[in-house]
Amino acid sequence: MSREIHHFVNGKSHTGNSGRYGDVFNPSTGEIQARVQLATTDEVASAVEGAKKGQAVWAAMNPQRRARVLMKYKMLVEAEMDSLAELLSSEHGKVIADAKGDLIRGLEVIEFAMGVPHLLKGEYTESAGTGIDVYSMRQPLGVVAGISPFNFPAMIPMWFMGMALSTGNALVLKPSEKDPSVPVRLAELWMEAGLPEGVLQIVHGDKEAVDALLHHDDIKAVSFVGSSNIAQYIAATCAANGKRFQAMGGAKNHGIIMPDADMDQVVKDFLGAAYGSAGERCMALPVAVPVGKDTADKFVARMKEEAQKLSVGVSNDPDAHYGPVVSAAHKASIENWIGKGVEEGADLLLDGRGFSLQGHEKGFFIGPSLFDNVTTEMTSYQEEIFGPVLQVVRANDLEEAAALPSQHQYGNGVAIFTRNGLAAREFAAKVNVGMVGINVPIPVPVAYHSFGGWKRSAFTDTNQYGTDGIRFFTKIKTVTQRWPSGEIGDQAFVIPTMQ
Structure with a gap:
């Protein structure tokens, strides 16, 4: 009997009850090496509910403390580089050196996200009007979703993790059912690094799980990488449901x-x-x-x-x-x-x-x-x-x-x-x-720039990772404040101006 790959919910392995499974092959032998559970709509909803609770705790931490969790996570992944690469290679088929590159490029986004205390700083204008100051702040969206493809089972989930988690969100990740083991192990390492329970949930699944995320009211944004037809579907569905979206599609470079x-x-x-x-x-x-x-x-x-x-x-x-x-x-x-x-x-x-x-x-x-x-x-x-x-x-x-x-x-x-x-x-x-x-054959931008194509390669206005990633996973709040001296001024019946 092949092993079973379970969901990862509220900080631990979670056995689903759908009774539906996907086969996980060893591409080098053509043999089934595992079965992965496929989530129901209700199971996705339960993971989202747990994420809401965890997000409240995580967002209350100051950005510097969140950055320290990212730092420890990076060290834990580096310590397990060899075993993670072997696991990734066994399910995807890419050679070990390429699997390590998959992990390293993901960790580069984690490194960038460690600077989140600086990246979240807003703007401040003193005396925008008489006695009036204006400042802005970036705040997390809440619970967000990531849907990742089979070809980079470490790097792309870490794109989502680095950007979404550093900014104070909770992330529900639906990885590819073709090679799901590495995302689960990465989630376990997040817990070891100090991430609160529920902040990162892993639900495996097919279209049912995807649609459950796209239609759930508490999912505020969706980041997707995959084929263009599905990216277009993700974009249209999110737009219809009032969600932010990043939907990256195919290519012909x-x-x-x-x-x-x-x-x-x-x-x-x-x-x-x-x-x-x-x-x-x-x-x-x-x-x-x-x-x-x-x-x-x-x-x-x-x-x-x-x-x-x-x-x-x-x-x-x-x-x-x-x-x-x-x-x-x-x-x-x-x-x-x-x-x-x-x-x-x-x-x-x-x-x-x-x-x-x-x-x-x-x-x-x-x-x-x-x-x-x-x-x-x-x-x-x-x-x-x-x-x-x-x-x-x-x-x-x-x-x-x-x-x-x-x-x-x-x-x-x-x-x-x-x-x-x-x-x-x-x-x-x-x-x-x-x-x-x-003179660079694969121009994937470094982590402090951003990744994104045009035309049918990207149904989005916001690129992956970099400062675009910070913007995507946060919303701006602007505060205009005045502290009166005690004197009562005239009542204004027109829109305030700075004249």
Whole structure:
């Protein structure tokens, strides 16, 4: 009998009573290793109720004391880095080094959030009028929800945790049911760090749990990262219910290669950005746009040669460049997209379908795939594949190349590889994409900036983490005050002015 993964409610493991479960696989073997409980609407409501009680206690703490809990939490996660990475890798399939990167990038947001005593400082104006002072303060929203995807089971939950908890909110997290164990362990470490009971609740589930959060009156805001269709649904439902929302969707990131680029570095960058983590990143680089025939011919020849050398292995193989994808269904979807690309007329130079690892024949493995001569009318180019598949779209000049990411339905990230500073500067200013890398293949912003795409990559006006995260999880209250001297002034029947 496989182990059961329970909810985490009011500071401890909580056994649900829905009778419904999801299977958690080991992607390297294809075998079921656990069952995760799926919450009912009532169970979600119970978690929210517990969060309300915990939030009152947590918000009453001064920001410096909350920051100390974050500091201790960071140390606890660092002390368990190896075991957490192994657990993450066993359910997701990414290799151990990549799993550690998942954890470290999440901890960077926790580090930023430790500065919350400063970040929550409001503004003050003395003598805005005669004897009148005005000041503002940032206060928590109350109970908020986070809904995280399978591809970053540590980093993205810690985005939510760092921003929501540091600002005094309680967080109800619904992690992906595909790899739910790490979020639960992270919640246990929060308790060890001194977080009051109920302030962080973990409820596992499917659409029923998601809808329960979206429609619950006491959930004041929802932060989501996942596919674009679901992000759009989250945004529309939250708007209809008067909730704040961050709804981050899919991506189709382009990497533009100028003729003057360092081709050796470009090839290395694309190997990691296109195939790392089996391409299961919203900031992966699945589209290469070489400018000019010579650049394209050189790039394609080099990529084909080097991609064939990549080692695909089990998630705990220290020599593997990447591991399996997360599920059999996702493997089938990626392979269908490869077949679609062939049907649409692209040149398949490397075919990762049918890849089999000796001794792990049932694992969810896909070899590196490479397409050349992809065109914009192909649906395989228009849609997100989310796998180890690199598509090459050739362009004649920079103007044609820059139009591709600008006109695409997704606008998460883009990169340009060049030695020409003026061309890079103009490209960064004009491209219609939210995050830009200049000779940086995966331009995920550091924690004190913020993460967010444009177009169908983000249905929100507020980015993740950074100062945008602080703004999202707080509301501003402005106080205008006067302390009379004792004299009674004239009654005013007009709106107060500062004249």
